[in-house]
Amino acid sequence: MMTYRPLFFITGLVLSKMAVFMYFPMLLAFYNNTLGGVEFLISIIITHIASAIFLYLGGEKQHSHLGVREMFLLTTGVWVLSSLFAALPFVFIEHISYSDAFFETMSGITTTGSTVLHGLDTMHPSILLWRSILQWLGGVGFIVMGVAILPFLNVGGMRLFQTESSDWSDKSTAKTRRVALDILFVYMFLSICCFIGYRIAGMDNFDAVNHAMTTISTGGYSTSDSSMGHFSHIAHWNAIIFMFLGGLPFLLLIRGMKQKSLQPLWKDAQIQGFAWLVIACSLSLSAYLVISGQFLWADAIRLSVFNVVSVITTTGFGLDDFLTWGDFSLIIFAVLLFTGACSGSTSGGMKIFRFQIAFSLLKRHLMLLMHPHALFTQKYNNRKVSDEILRSLVAFVIAYMATIAVSTLLLTLFGSQAMLALTASITAVSNVGPGLVESIGPSGNFAELPNVSKWILSICMLMGRLEILTVAVMFTGHFWRR
DSSP, rough: OOOOOOHHHHHHHHHHHHEEEEEEHHHHHHTTTTHHHHHHHHHHHHHHHHHHHHHHHHHOOOOOOOHHHHHHHHHHHHHHHHHHHTTTTHHHHHOOHHHHHHHHHHHHHOOOOOOOOOGGGOOOHHHHHHHHHHHHHHHHHHHHIIIIHHHTOTTTGGGGOOOOOGGGGGHHHHHHHHHHHHHHHHHHHHHHHHHHHHHTTTTTTHHHHHHHHHTTTTTTOOOOOGGGSOOOOHHHHHHHHHHHHSOOOHHHHHHHHHHTTTTHHTOHHHHHHHHHHHHHHHHHHHHHHHHTTSSOOOHHHHHHHHHHHHHTOOOOOSSSSSSGGGHHHHHHHHHHHOOOOOTTOOSSSOHHHHHHHHHHHHHHHHHHHHHHOOOOOOEETEEEOHHHHHHHHHHHHHHHHHHHHHHHHHHHHTTTTTHHHHHHHHHHHHOOOSSSSSOOOOOTOSTTTHHHHHHHHHHHHHOOOTTTTHHHGGGGGHHHHH
């Protein structure tokens, strides 16, 4: 039988922490004497009341062991409820519909970066800071979830990365807490370094703080409608470095920092694949832009590397409109929309390791065609890839594509053109941000979509962030049976 009291208690704790983070934009509004102070205070009160109710329903601190079903429900429920209350400041300050506010919040907390807002250059500082905080919280939250929860639940082949911290038995509680603290330390350290880099690049303190949070979280929210195009070339290279770092497995970053060595990173197959894909796509795109006469070499390299890293890490920062570069570049970015960076990072997408295992499986099958009676052991990073992991991976890919297909059909049903519906679904499920058509591309936004379409895409963003199956399993009848 499902145990709900611990779920209420944990949800209450999460909402109380969400309310605490609302204090920062509230204090900024009062300090600058700008709009947002009272509105954030009202949001804080409402969220604290909701938190108190959940804590009351949960009773005293719970020590009961959470089963698999409870973990699935908790993982999805926390993200949905957090978004429901985090959307309140957008309604109170920007006076937008709750549908728009929820879309903006879900996009932020899932680090997707799609937006319905415009006029960012003159927007109230408090709401700009809140958008960035949402992405920063979503980034670190997903890392912890990807390291400790998803491998435990065996979602999408993630058990391949299972560690002691992925064991949710009582004996591993201290280990899980220590890993979470290590992740938070490295995350904050990289955020501070990114902030310093942006200050050196010429940003003021406010812009540097906001962009540091949305860069390391690979979220992509900016304080300007021109996104990163509003800032210097040095700022672009700083963004490239920290977007790339945000796309790396944080457990390996922690190990490298503790060992004071880059060896754990160099030896990892997933990082190697990620790095080579970035290099290959950037060089190909740079050569194309120069040969086609669109840019000189210096600008071609900077723009190519920036946009390739931004899309593959699912950050979604805009720098020039790559939709105008031609069909060759469009195909490259269409492929990168699906790919994503490394597992255990802040990025979305299907993740590099799944493509690597798929190609390894193809190679194994070709060898079996030539040697039907031979035995081939499939390994990844010197670890055996079991049939259980392969089945989970195949199920994930099928669910991923099915989610995009269903979302596309629903969006067209409610009036969207086919290409817009398809690219909006892909960018939502992959948590990238901009789409591949002009209206929702790097220079557009999602404001003109019908409200029902925004709710559909919000669900897609959540499913993509939680690796699809974590949400999909709750739509099965067996999940709710005793």
